Amino acid sequence: MNRFKAVLLTASTLGLAMLAPLAHGQTTPAYTFVDLGTAFNLTAEATDINDAGQITGHTYDGTNMRAFRITPVNGTWFQGSGNINSLMALVTTDGTHPYSQSLGINKWGELAGQALGSGYTSPQNAFFWRTDLSGVKLSNVHSWAFGINDNGSVAGTIYPNKGGSLETIWRLVNGSFVATTIPRPTGSSGGIAQSINNLDQVVGYFDQSSGATIQPFVWLPAPAYGLPAGTTILPTLGTGGTALRINQTGSIVGHTFVGGQSQAALWTPNGSGYSVQNLSGPEWLFSSAYVANNPEVGALLTVVGTSRNTFGEDRAFVWDSATGMRDLNTLTVNGPQASVTVAKAVNKGGLIVGYYRPVGSTASRSFLLVPNATLPAATAVPASPSDLSGVNGSNQVSLSWADGSTDENGFQVRRSADGVTYKQIGWVAANTGFFTDNFEDQSYKPAYRYSYRISAFNVAGYSTGATLDVVTPGVPLAPSGLVVGTYSSPLRVRIGWRNNSNTQDSVVVERSENGGSFAPLTTLTDSTASSVGSIVYYYDAAVVGNRTYSYRLRSHSTNGSYSSYSAVVSATTPRR
Structure with missing residues (x-):
């Protein structure tokens, strides 16, 4: 099948795909990839999506960072010829906060995030944006807002005097926000309140004063799930962890640390607290889950996040109890040449947002995955080419x-x-x-x-x-970054450089004394020749005092060719 076919995203195609029955054993639900970065023509990271399909995050044009909100119209995220700008609102704050960043959105389109000062430094203040995108500063001190619920309550952290953090909830009381600090356990030096659901239940993590572990927590304003009101440290599968999101039924996702690596985790209420489940498989070195959705009645809980495979590649994943953790790159009918690396949020309808980096770019681009397609079902990976x-x-x-x-x-x-x-x-x-x-x-x-x-x-x-x-053909790249230094006891000159070719089998060192002609000094064939990228050194002990020695190097490749010469470096030995 063609992975690169174009798909028109409308309410009809989205609705039909989600309602159409799938023949068991023949097809599996899949996604259409939408590159929001192309539509923005900006660096952009999508961070959240609500059940109405509104997307938030932040853009960066090389100078300015701006929070954004995209609102679909008539079931589509585009107008005209792929134009999304008319649907996107770039958020502003005030004169002392020229930049902004959004990390959460509720069902009303209200946002939570940060207002940032010039240079993205001070002042940094937790911020709330109303539906009309007018803003409210939540704190006058250094602070961050990470999550928002449908009541307008916000979860985040305050840093008094930029010192230890205070896990904080901001609630609307008589039209104004009132901050409440979450009690932390004995021995904790700080932490982050990451997410808040519609019951004002909060999750996050605490730092331990000893620095040994990070502990995930849930804070309950009233007894629930067999737990008392207040703060409870969640169970982990190893040495600590982080709780990143809680949904409306109390399911929590994040990661725990197992064998020194983070593993995506799901905490589920069990009537007497929480049980914890590792979502990763052996093919993933580490992973983290960012969001569990609030599924439709009868639908499976869906979790998304990011993971790293045994090849060292970062992959966005989707998880449910029926199929386990799956690489989203294998579930799209189209997609970028680069891999989709981070899935940040999923809504009730299964729409997923996140970001990736195109081949040849250091800038992030936002994407939207729409569950309106199918792919052939398979129970085993295909044979290798x-x-x-x-x-x-x-x-x-x-x-x-x-x-x-x-x-x-x-x-x-x-x-x-x-x-x-x-x-x-x-x-x-x-x-x-x-x-x-x-x-x-x-x-x-x-x-x-x-x-x-x-x-x-x-x-x-x-x-x-x-x-x-x-x-590849040609001559190897010459050594670079030459540095030189002298030692008096014993008398010697140290030459350092960086090798730039992984096909070289030797490095030729040439030396000149007191401005004379260069002549071969030595040919190196050990690790100083084979190491690529890091600084390597050679010590020249065949020197006398009060002489100026100059050095140049060139690489010899296994294809028989020599590189050009490196730059020349010189040093004068101490008088003896």
């Missing part, structure tokens, strides 16, 4: 492979510069056996070894993949 080969071109590598399966939904293309950590650089549609890497991330280097991995995927996950090392 085979016969992977690569051809060098002008600043590009063309890859081809043999399709080894009939049940893939597409292929994922990864590249690594060290053979260990891979980064996704593209998706390819099913039944396709080629991809050209144009190095859109500007990482191309001559005479450099790149490792590629091509994996087939379907809704069950990714195949192991076919791998290939490709060495």
Whole structure:
């Protein structure tokens, strides 16, 4: 199937998809990917979505950060030819707070976040925006607001004199906000109130004074779930954790620390408190859950968040009790060349928002996932492609492979510069056996070894993949960042530099004495030649006092070529 087909998002397509019956064993619900960053033409991070489909977050144009709210009209997030700007409101605050950031939205379209001073430093104040987007500063001291409920109550933190934090709830009383501090347990030095539901139940975490652990908590204004009113430390699966969101039925999500890694967690009321569940599987190194929705009657609870797989790649995930944790990148019928990395929120209808980074960009872009599509069902990952080969071109590598399966939904293309950590650089549609890497991330280097991995995927996950090392043509990059220093006891000169080629098999060090001609000093073939990216050193002990020594280096590649010379550095040895 074509992963890159265009889909018109309207109320009719959304409603039909959510109501249409699915043939068991034949298809599985899937998503249409909407790149909100393209519509904004700004760096943007979507942070929350309400059940009406209103989206909030913040944009950044290189100078200004502004909170935003998008309101769909007639069931669509676009007007005209993909124009979203007429539906988006950029939030302002006041003269002393030129910047703003929004982290939560309630059903009325009211927002909670921060008003930020120039340079995103002082003053930083918790802020509340009404439906008409007029603003209210919640605190006159350094503070943050993270969550908001449908009553307009806000959860956040105050930092008196920028010291230890106070977990705080702001409630509307007679038209004004009144702050209440959440009691913390003995031994806690501070913490964050992250989320508040419509019962004014709050979750977050406490820092321990010893610094050993971070403890998740729930605060209840009245007895509930078999717990008394007040603060309760939630159970964990290891050494502490963080509670990030509580929904209207008391389900809590966040993460606990297991074996030194965070694992997405779900806390469920059990009549005598809470039980905790690890949402991750063995294929995920670590993960965190950000939101559990308030599902329709009869629907499953849906949790979204971010995770990192064994390849070191960050992936947005969706979880429910029927299918477990699944990579959202395998559940979209279209999508960006880069992977979707962070899912921040999901609403009652299953709409998901978050952000990712396009290939070759350091800026985040917001996305919306609409559950109006299907993909072929699968209970096992597809077979891996085979016969992977690569051809060098002008600043590009063309890859081809043999399709080894009939049940893939597409292929994922990864590249690594060290053979260990891979980064996704593209998706390819099913039944396709080629991809050209144009190095859109500007990482191309001559005479450099790149490792590629091509994996087939379907809704069950990714195949192991076919791998290939490709060495680009040309001469290697010269060593850079040369530094030099002298020592008197024993007398010697230390030269430091950074290697820039992973195909070099040696580094040639040349030396000049008192302005004379350069001559080879030594050829290094140990770790000082093979280490790439970090600073390495060589000590020249064949020197005498009160002489000026100059050094230059060049790399030799396994393809037989030499780099150009590095810059020259000089040092004068101490008089003896």
